Amino acid sequence: MTLAQPEARLYGTFLLDNPEEKKLLQRRARMVRALREHLHGGGFTEVATPLLCRSRESAPIPQFDTTNPLTGEHYHLRHSAQDHLRRLAIAFDRVYDLGKMIRAEREDDRRAIEFTMCQAAARDLSLSQGISLLTALIQHAVLSAYGRLETPGIDWSHIRIQSFHDAAGEALHADGPLADQDLADGARKWLTSNNHRVGATDWEVLEDFMKHAIEPGLTTPTVLTGFPYPLRHNSRIDQATGLAERFSLIAGGIECADGGLKLRHAADYRPMVEANITLREQLHGITGDRGPVDFFDDLDAAGPADVFTFGLGVDRLLALCAERSIHTVVPFPFR
Template sequence: MTTSVRDEARRLYGTFLKENADERDLVLLKADLLRAVRDWLHATGYREVPTPVLCQDRESAPIPQFATRHPLTGQGFHLKHSAEEHLRRLIISIDRVYDLGPAIRAEHEDADHAIEFTMLQTAARDVTLADGMGMVAHLIQASVQTAFATLTNPGANFTTIYQVPVDETIAEALGTTSAPEGAELVAAARDWMAAHSMPSHGGAWEVMEAFVKHGVETAVTAPTLLHSFPYELRHNSRIDEKTGRAQRFSLIIDGVEICDGGVKLRTAADYRPMVDANIALREALHGVPADDGPLDFYADVDRDPADVFTFGLGLERLLAAVAGRSVADVLSFPFH
């Protein structure tokens, strides 16, 4: 049974499960998947550290965050978009940590996007991009095998998780023999967006993000780790001095990003230019007032700088990919 994003039958969620045995079984499989993910992480040396949902500082991404105020004191908080920055702060004293819990994002809800969902966020010290991608593939395969008793499922076959340099998929999308670089890449992305009747007049970051989503990811069907991104798509990942490529990866299944991560910037001095640019960008895009950035985060990462590999995995997106359903279908209490 496949439901729509706002299927009223799911408003009475307990009754819906009582009357639809297959949907109840999907809830139980989701519980099994969560347990399998935790078991793999603990067996691999990770320790679970829940992070705050109410955050005093905005996160550094160029996005709007939900905000709220303490009803008694009036103190303002931002609702957790990602646990990455909190976990990065812990890496100075704990080698491998993770948070598995709610993430709350200002999204337009559809089949693949939800306002509140379950997010796995991790951080590991002294892990390379290659080793980190191997860990992600192993986690996915082990967890799916444990929860579903097979790697060949209605939504995807996880027997092989491919690794492909993102330049190959960019060149394929553009119809060129190799991916352009720098300003030529941004210009080509603008042309592609315009040719496909999509907005192409925003800033370079907006255009590149949209191009990758609509031009690159949609062509990827089998589980694939795209890696080694161009500088313009580096986000907060370190640049490999030998290749000039960002040490970033993204796991795509049937055109949807399931997981994203990489080897992150080391010091506050590395982060500040990126964060300052993001602060200006979210002010321009979303009208969010500028601030001083995550000062506590800066202080902690400078206490003992290290190469840190992080990744975030949407559990509902993974479950949807396995079951051949939509994210909307696998949300618990979709009407909250």
């Protein structure tokens, strides 16, 4: 099925006439069920976090907005459940949400506006323990859906770990490890020479460099760790190395999961959120943002905590396994 096939709009009829597409939808159902089973077996509690949010999320991205036609109340549609799960981690040792996300994306074969995400937060895990938890979860879900780890698109039997700087050095053909500023300068030159947009900040430059230079070269499942400071997102910095305790899982040349050890209390988050508010105004013209006040208040009330979080794109995982466009594995692709 492709977006160009008008008969696919009649989705029920399309599945009836195409048994293989129906089998793929059933495979997706087994994958989702396996994710829940594995997380429940690991002591996680499932909580459905809000889809309609009064505050914008902390990332420097635009969000869809909507208004209650009866009351006029304004809401932002959920881009991620991470902030809500981080708040719940003050009361639960392990918690997760498995549901729909709505993102302002430019849709292509690998990106959809509406998709299913599995996100989790767990207290008192190291980065390596958290990565092991996620990779075991993925392998269990793939095995449940396919009966084997070697799928048509990806072989999940081995998931390797590589440092971000090593991957960046390979993309830049560097002789050895690069300091952060040398890395940013090299990324700017690479983006320019390959006719990509070059952003004004190191964060924009390195995000685009990862997307266009690093990810396409990682076809076998690879966990990138040890991110430079500009790509820390809301992860902690390892004081011994100066690197962010963050990871990204890439397969088939695209990220399908990410996460890390989160900042420990509200005082750590506030400067990052304020910088993101400024960046969101500069990049997208969004003003009047007070930040996630309830998020700060919950974290202030609870005190510092060590929390590992991850997000896994369920539809993207299945699309990678099936070697298909994401729009052919998302139920009702035409909404």
